[in-house]
Amino acid sequence: MATGLSSQFLESLTLGQTILLFIFFIVASFVVDFTWQPRYPKSLPRLGSEDGYLGTIKNWFQYVTRFNNWVAEGTEKYGKHGRAFVVPAAPARPDEIVVPRSQTAWFLEQPDRVLSTKESHRDSLFNDYQFFGLDDQFPIQTIHKHLARNIISLLPTIQEEIHSAIEATLANVTEEEWTSINLWEFFLGIIPRITNAVLVGAPLCRDGEFLKNQVAFADDVVRNSFILMMVPSIFHPIVGPLVCLSNRLHWRKSYAVAKPFIKKRLDDMMKPENSDYKPPEDMLTWLIRQAKSDGLVAELNPVMLSKRLLPVEFAAIHTTVITAHSLLLDLLSSDPSQNCLAIIREETSRVFREENGNWTKRGLTSLHRTDSAIKESMRLSNFATALTHRKVIAPDGITNTVEGWHAPYGASLMLDLGNTHHDENLYPDPDKYDAFRFSRVREDYQASGGNRDPEEAIRIMRLGMVTTSDSFLPFSHGRHACPGRFFVAHELKMILAFLLDNFELRPLKERPKSFWLGGTIIPPVQIETEIRRRKK
Numbered sequence: 001m002a003t004g005l006s007s008q009f010l011e012s013l014t015l016g017q018t019i020l021l022f023i024f025f026i027v028a029s030f031v032v033d034f035t036w037q038p039r040y041p042k043s044l045p046r047l048g049s050e051d052g053y054l055g056t057i058k059n060w061f062q063y064v065t066r067f068n069n070w071v072a073e074g075t076e077k078y079g080k081h082g083r084a085f086v087v088p089a090a091p092a093r094p095d096e097i098v099v100p101r102s103q104t105a106w107f108l109e110q111p112d113r114v115l116s117t118k119e120s121h122r123d124s125l126f127n128d129y130q131f132f133g134l135d136d137q138f139p140i141q142t143i144h145k146h147l148a149r150n151i152i153s154l155l156p157t158i159q160e161e162i163h164s165a166i167e168a169t170l171a172n173v174t175e176e177e178w179t180s181i182n183l184w185e186f187f188l189g190i191i192p193r194i195t196n197a198v199l200v201g202a203p204l205c206r207d208g209e210f211l212k213n214q215v216a217f218a219d220d221v222v223r224n225s226f227i228l229m230m231v232p233s234i235f236h237p238i239v240g241p242l243v244c245l246s247n248r249l250h251w252r253k254s255y256a257v258a259k260p261f262i263k264k265r266l267d268d269m270m271k272p273e274n275s276d277y278k279p280p281e282d283m284l285t286w287l288i289r290q291a292k293s294d295g296l297v298a299e300l301n302p303v304m305l306s307k308r309l310l311p312v313e314f315a316a317i318h319t320t321v322i323t324a325h326s327l328l329l330d331l332l333s334s335d336p337s338q339n340c341l342a343i344i345r346e347e348t349s350r351v352f353r354e355e356n357g358n359w360t361k362r363g364l365t366s367l368h369r370t371d372s373a374i375k376e377s378m379r380l381s382n383f384a385t386a387l388t389h390r391k392v393i394a395p396d397g398i399t400n401t402v403e404g405w406h407a408p409y410g411a412s413l414m415l416d417l418g419n420t421h422h423d424e425n426l427y428p429d430p431d432k433y434d435a436f437r438f439s440r441v442r443e444d445y446q447a448s449g450g451n452r453d454p455e456e457a458i459r460i461m462r463l464g465m466v467t468t469s470d471s472f473l474p475f476s477h478g479r480h481a482c483p484g485r486f487f488v489a490h491e492l493k494m495i496l497a498f499l500l501d502n503f504e505l506r507p508l509k510e511r512p513k514s515f516w517l518g519g520t521i522i523p524p525v526q527i528e529t530e531i532r533r534r535k536k
């Protein structure tokens with residue numbers, strides 16, 4: 001009866017009425033979204049159009065092109081004077097409260113039960129759809145606990161994988177002729193393989209089909225997060241599963257390849273008669289070991305283990321590809337008078353010789369100029385406006401003890417990375433790629449005898465790229481700072497060392513521009529450069 005009535009109603013509609021109804025439905029769903037979002041106190045200054053329905057709708061449209069500018073404007077007007085401010089967000093996300101740098105300690109010292117990283121990831125990455133409803137805490141905690149602890153013993157594996165991955169990707173590059181390569185494709189060819197040497201080990205880390213689908217999965221997460229945050233939440237139960245069909249497909253394809261390897265590792269580690277078995281040290285082993293010691297039986301099967309890899313594959317691959325790509329663009333377009341490539345090559349090849357061709361932690365951490373060149377690129381060429389977000393999950397909200405404002409349950413708070421990295425009070429000449437900005441300070445200190453006050457000595461020691469602070473945020477800061485950063489630092493140094501020692505690269509006339517989509521850059525993926533094998 002009801003079906004009959006509704007079909008009669010639909011048949012009676014003219015085209016104009018159908019369009020009007022559709023528009024009404026869309027507007028109503030945006031209004032519902034607006035009503036669901038947390039309300040912030042009027043005392044907090046706002047960027048974008050005025051509050052209210054019309055202003056909010058205007059902000060949603062402008063979010064894609066203006067978010068980054070709003071944060072910059074707010075930081076200039078309020079953040080630099082120690083005041084928090086609000087910037088509009090995409091339709092399905094709460095507006096962001098940007099916490100000023102001077103309040104970083106207050107922000108980071110809040111317990112996870114008040115300001116949650118996990119819930120912020122869950123909402124902004126739409127974990128319920130994209131990661132099949134699985135919480136990302138088990139794999140994240142496993143990486144926190146095991147990666148840094150094992151990194152020294154993994155260095156030979158990482159070195160070998162870097163050398164063979166670069167050789168395989170540049171197999172057709174000769175000494176005689178310059179060959180054109182696409183830099184983005186180059187890094188996409190090597191980084192997933194190197195990353196997976198640490199996540200699943202060989203031979204799976206070299207399997208083209210496995211890697212292709214892990215990269216495709218990471219692409220799905222980025223694209224679908226953007227789609228879902230632009231679509232009103234009321235539609236998510238329909239749109240979410242539909243757009244995330246691609247995630248399921250790519251996971252299935254990668255699982256088809258990985259299953260026999262995961263199953264074998266699981267069998268080898270679980271059989272009581274195998275008590276002497278020493279599994280390779282990689283994330284797969286750590287997940288199994290952790291699940292066994294915590295008695296998490298549900299984790300100990302190939303399907304679950306393969307799904308547990310996904311959040312870390314996502315956290316590791318694109319972040320590193322974008323960082324390495326930006327680094328090379330910055331180096332290749334740097335001021336020729338800085339002689340960046342030659343200086344880095346001199347340092348890396350000298351230390352590599354001293355290490356007798358086997359990188360150690362000591363050798364890698366002594367590459368101060370190379371470290372500085374990477375850190376400076378991460379400072380200057382930030383790929384996101386912010387990488388530290390928290391969701392208020394305390395039922396009564398949180399009160400800021402410095403300014404007195406109150407943020408309710410569901411509010412989103414963030415630290416502004418982009419403008420901190422471009423603040424001239426922190427970094428003189430902030431828009432310049434000054435590759436040896438950080439190593440120069442260290443070298444000057446050492447040249448002066450290195451015996452000035454102890455605080456200065458500590459500051460100099462902490463200038464390396466893995467040390468996070470309230471003025472260097474690409475790996476975030478505090479207890480949820482990236483646990484992969486020690487690996488990344490070693491990896492990028494070894495890549496630069498091998499690349500510069502074995503190949504010559506033609507400089508670029510100028511730094512190719514990236515453009516911003518909301519709070520993230522779209523890198524210039526089309527850029528090519530010429531490369532030639534070095535005559536030895």
Ligand code: HEM
Binds near residue numbers: 312320482488
């Ligand atoms: C240049 C490359 C990388 C950058 C720029 C980067 C950046 C970050 C940032 C900013 C966070 C904090 C996110 C937040 O607070 O919401 C983070 C977290 C994380 N990263 Fe990385 N990352 C990189 C590479 C890696 C790699 C290679 C791995 C693993 C092998 C990794 C594993 C993780 C994990 C597990 C977390 C979650 C930590 C937590 O929530 O406690 N990352 N990363």
